[in-house]
Amino acid sequence: QKEVEQNSGPLSVPEGAIASLNCTYSDRGSQSFFWYRQYSGKSPELIMSIYSNGDKEDGRFTAQLNKASQYVSLLIRDSQPSDSATYLCAGGGYGGSQGNLIFGKGTKLSVKP
């Protein structure tokens, strides 16, 4: 059973702080990883993708991937109240023809003004 695990939170950080979101996955065949942001009642919105070990930065967001540890993380710098949402981690690209994404349950982030 392929699984993606996330701490459900809630994670609460003050405005301007760094928010750190973590995710682990069970299948070493995973090749691609994605972070989605989901506001209450809305659909998931893609914010980051990462395919190789190391860090990938995009504005205030940094995704980190460690395939040896089967660990993915997302850092949000200078957190804003508008970042308050549920963050979903997804892994994909399992072997063969499989191509579906497996999602974690999400971590709820609350940024306090």
Next chain:
Amino acid sequence: DTGVSQDPRHKITKRGQNVTFRCDPISEHNRLYWYRQTLGQGPEFLTYFQNEAQLEKSRLLSDRFSAERPKGSFSTLEIQRTEQGDSAMYLCASSFQKNTEAFFGQGTRLTVV
């Protein structure tokens, strides 16, 4: 192109009725995914298509669920003899190819009464 489009946005149906949802993916995307999401959970994979071929279907998916993508463009998801447990947000996503970024539509919220 304005992104993935789903119709209807909301559907209320009586238990035992059949419902059909439509998804129009981003035009150049050949992969189309269906997910289901309930409150507090991450999206649960249902099925995906590459062009018109349905390549994978969740083993957890009831026989009451069927999906088609007849010409490799739009897709429909039909639920027969709906049950209260089918109440959820049904999400469609599309991507250009395997392992690449998938973008979600706004979702169809189904309520079975």
